[in-house]
Amino acid sequence: MATSTTAIPTDEPKTTAPESQLSIVLRRFRKHRIAMFCVGLLGVMLLLSALAPLIAPFPRDQPNLKARFLTPFSVDPAGKLHIFGTDHLGRDSATRLLFASRVSLGTAVFSTLISSLIGIVLGMLAGFFGGWVDAIISRTLEVVATFPTLSLLLIVVSIFVGNEKNIPFPTILTKTISFLFAVSEREAKLVLMVNLILALFGWTTTCRLMRGMVLSVRENVYIDSARALGASNLRLLARHIFPNALPPMIVDFTLGINGTLVSESVLSFLGFGITDPTPTWGNMLGYAQSYMFQYPWMPLIPSLPILLASVAINYIGDGLRDALDPRQKI
Amino acid sequence: MAAFLVRRLLQMFLVTIVAAICSYGLLYISPGGPVDQLLGEHQNSGRNRISPADILRIKQRFELDINLPIRFSRWLTGWPSGPLFGSVGTDWPVGCAIPGQVRLRYPDGRVETVEEGCQQAVTLGDLVGRKSSRGVFFGDFGVSQVILRDRPVIDLIGTRLPYTLYLMGGSITLALLIAVPIGVYSAVKQYSRFDYTMTTIAFIGSSLPSFVFGIFAILIFSILAKQAGLPFLPSGDAVGTRDYIIPVLGSIQAGSLFDRFLRFLMPCGVLTFISLAGWSRFVRGSMLEVLSQDYVRTARAKGVKERTVILKHALRNSLIPFVTLLAGVLASLFGGALVTESVFNWPGLGRLYIDALSRSDYNVANALLLINVVLLLIGILITDILYTVVDPRIRLG
Numbered sequence: 041m042a043t044s045t046t047a048i049p050t051d052e053p054k055t056t057a058p059e060s061q062l063s064i065v066l067r068r069f070r071k072h073r074i075a076m077f078c079v080g081l082l083g084v085m086l087l088l089s090a091l092a093p094l095i096a097p098f099p100r101d102q103p104n105l106k107a108r109f110l111t112p113f114s115v116d117p118a119g120k121l122h123i124f125g126t127d128h129l130g131r132d133s134a135t136r137l138l139f140a141s142r143v144s145l146g147t148a149v150f151s152t153l154i155s156s157l158i159g160i161v162l163g164m165l166a167g168f169f170g171g172w173v174d175a176i177i178s179r180t181l182e183v184v185a186t187f188p189t190l191s192l193l194l195i196v197v198s199i200f201v202g203n204e205k206n207i208p209f210p211t212i213l214t215k216t217i218s219f220l221f222a223v224s225e226r227e228a229k230l231v232l233m234v235n236l237i238l239a240l241f242g243w244t245t246t247c248r249l250m251r252g253m254v255l256s257v258r259e260n261v262y263i264d265s266a267r268a269l270g271a272s273n274l275r276l277l278a279r280h281i282f283p284n285a286l287p288p289m290i291v292d293f294t295l296g297i298n299g300t301l302v303s304e305s306v307l308s309f310l311g312f313g314i315t316d317p318t319p320t321w322g323n324m325l326g327y328a329q330s331y332m333f334q335y336p337w338m339p340l341i342p343s344l345p346i347l348l349a350s351v352a353i354n355y356i357g358d359g360l361r362d363a364l365d366p367r368q369k370i
Numbered sequence: 371m372a373a374f375l376v377r378r379l380l381q382m383f384l385v386t387i388v389a390a391i392c393s394y395g396l397l398y399i400s401p402g403g404p405v406d407q408l409l410g411e412h413q414n415s416g417r418n419r420i421s422p423a424d425i426l427r428i429k430q431r432f433e434l435d436i437n438l439p440i441r442f443s444r445w446l447t448g449w450p451s452g453p454l455f456g457s458v459g460t461d462w463p464v465g466c467a468i469p470g471q472v473r474l475r476y477p478d479g480r481v482e483t484v485e486e487g488c489q490q491a492v493t494l495g496d497l498v499g500r501k502s503s504r505g506v507f508f509g510d511f512g513v514s515q516v517i518l519r520d521r522p523v524i525d526l527i528g529t530r531l532p533y534t535l536y537l538m539g540g541s542i543t544l545a546l547l548i549a550v551p552i553g554v555y556s557a558v559k560q561y562s563r564f565d566y567t568m569t570t571i572a573f574i575g576s577s578l579p580s581f582v583f584g585i586f587a588i589l590i591f592s593i594l595a596k597q598a599g600l601p602f603l604p605s606g607d608a609v610g611t612r613d614y615i616i617p618v619l620g621s622i623q624a625g626s627l628f629d630r631f632l633r634f635l636m637p638c639g640v641l642t643f644i645s646l647a648g649w650s651r652f653v654r655g656s657m658l659e660v661l662s663q664d665y666v667r668t669a670r671a672k673g674v675k676e677r678t679v680i681l682k683h684a685l686r687n688s689l690i691p692f693v694t695l696l697a698g699v700l701a702s703l704f705g706g707a708l709v710t711e712s713v714f715n716w717p718g719l720g721r722l723y724i725d726a727l728s729r730s731d732y733n734v735a736n737a738l739l740l741i742n743v744v745l746l747l748i749g750i751l752i753t754d755i756l757y758t759v760v761d762p763r764i765r766l767g
């Protein structure tokens with residue numbers, strides 16, 4: 041996010057060529073002050089999580105029973121400073137927070153990417169072809185949407201988590217995940233599992249939205265013209281329908297990231313999703329809650345990043361919505 | 371209307387069956403399960419080891435020795451409860467009581483015993499006289515397997531339901547009473563400072579996970595208030611077990627009405643805040659839409675007092691879509707309460723569901739999930755019917 045917005049070429053040659061779509065959107069987006077600030081904020085968080093293994097001051101899982109429950113900015117017996125204190129096992133909270141942001145933000149983005157992909161493809165198929173394709177997809181959608189998501193999510197996660205070792209994921213996949221999320225390969229299976237489950241429950245809104253967009257876009261005259269010129273279905277979908285149906289999808293994707301972030305943290309908080317020793321904001325908050333009566337500062341440390349990330353993502357989504365909607369005057 | 375109702379009820383029935391199959395199947399394909407859970411809890415409590423005979427008995431008690439489809443059918447409808455038509459198929463095998471054991475001898479000399487085949491089968495005849503549920507369709511959800519062993523699930527739900535109802539009833543009423551005025555005022559004074567503030571609060575409120583609010587509430591109103599010597603709120607459970615002293619308010623007797631009320635305040639407040647954020651935005655939106663209608667302008671032009679225009683002409687019509695939103699609340703608050711109840715250790719249904727899942731008490735989890743799905747479906751149905759009631763232009767067909 042941060043890089044794509046700051047990398048706008050400002051020294052564009054002054055020609056009378058019409059402004060490109062992208063630069064119009066960026067220009068409009070930059071007018072949304074709070075959203076711009078949030079892009080910066082989220083950018084910093086992403087950067088920190090990307091650099092987690094390099095800048096973390098301590099090993100992630102190293103317990104230190106002589107330095108449990110240290111308050112923020114205190115020094116342990118060995119004379120080392122713990123900026124955010126330590127947890128119930130004496131592990132450095134700042135370190136765990138860095139790694140947790142990698143897992144939490146990573147899960148949010150990765151799993152939303154998968155679910156959006158599923159939703160967009162299915163929505164395009166349903167909207168474009170109609171008939172029995174639409175019937176199958178729409179009915180499935182209705183049934184999936186009828187289920188109480190959180191309750192079902194808890195069931196599915198409680199079944200698969202703990203048994204993820206029996207599921208033969210290809211090694212290349214677990215290796216990639218362990219690299220992306222900075223976790224060991226053993227933990228990668230669990231992380232991947234939770235990601236996939238979240239994606240499997242998240243595609244419905246995207247699919248419904250995409251189907252609606254395709255239904256309205258395909259009625260346009262330019263689609264008929266393209267078809268008359270001999271464009272194949274694939275070309276119509278990829279070249280004409282998809283780009284025109286894209287703007288609401290971008291907003292949906294952004295808000296979806298927040299949805300996944302919240303779902304993952306709820307699961308981990310309740311002890312069902314990604315569990316200790318893999319840190320996530322949710323499970324850090326989960327165990328902080330059990331000690332908050334003796335150490336009231338403990339829950340603040342993981343909940344602040346959740347607060348910031350979640351509000352920032354929503355504001356960015358809001359800004360994008362305004363910027364992408366041509367009817368909106370900014 | 372009648373045709374619509376029949377079709378919808380049929381659809382609901384189908385979806386409920388699919389949900390039942392899904393949840394039952396999902397829970398039972400998972401390894402582990404109630405027996406393992408019980409074994410684990412037994413060993414942790416330091417009691418005697420469980421013998422194979424005990425395992426057999428437990429399996430029989432919870433029907434874990436019967437094949438999945440038949441077990442499911444017995445759970446759903448109570449059938450078959452014995453040989454068909456009284457005598458047909460007495461010796462048909464329907465499950466396996468003791469799995470057969472095969473000793474595998476590897477070429478390198480290792481010997482391993484694996485379970486294969488069946489040493490002693492369960493037949494239809496064996497099912498006679500088993501105490502089992504009369505079927506979920508007939509309102510019998512079976513017995514709890516782990517949490518309160520051998521107590522009917524329905525009793526367990528019955529003891530928890532009132533707590534969830536207080537919480538939901540209280541928070542919905544409060545949220546309604548606050549959300550509608552805020553929404554109306556925001557719409558009437560659009561783009562005022564009040565409107566902007568409310569927009570921001572609602573925006574932040576709707577983007578955050580509910581447990582963060584819960585934890586912050588505990589942090590501020592219980593822990594920090596207590597440390598500062600101010601009157602504080604007790605942070606968990608619905609009923610206290612010990613008397614406690616609150617500054618200013620004095621000593622509170624555990625279990626008294628006031629104690630219950632104090633403990634009710636925080637979870638109720640958090641749930642209220644969560645629904646408040648969305649609802650006030652919703653009222654604002656629909657109020658703005660109505661205020662720009664021609665008939666509102668006409669009323670104003672005819673010199674109707676602004677107060678009457680807003681309260682009588684606009685508000686009543688703006689609540690039409692809102693009424694339908696409320697029907698969906700029935701089930702959606704269950705999901706919200708799931709998290710809030712566990713943060714505050716509130717002994718409601720959401721908390722029970724989480725307990726049931728984490729301790730593999732499948733009958734309880736299944737029952738709750740099914741009830742939840744049915745509530746959701748009923749909510750959708752009520753929404754559709756309410757549409758026609760509040761807006762006569764809409765016809766169902």
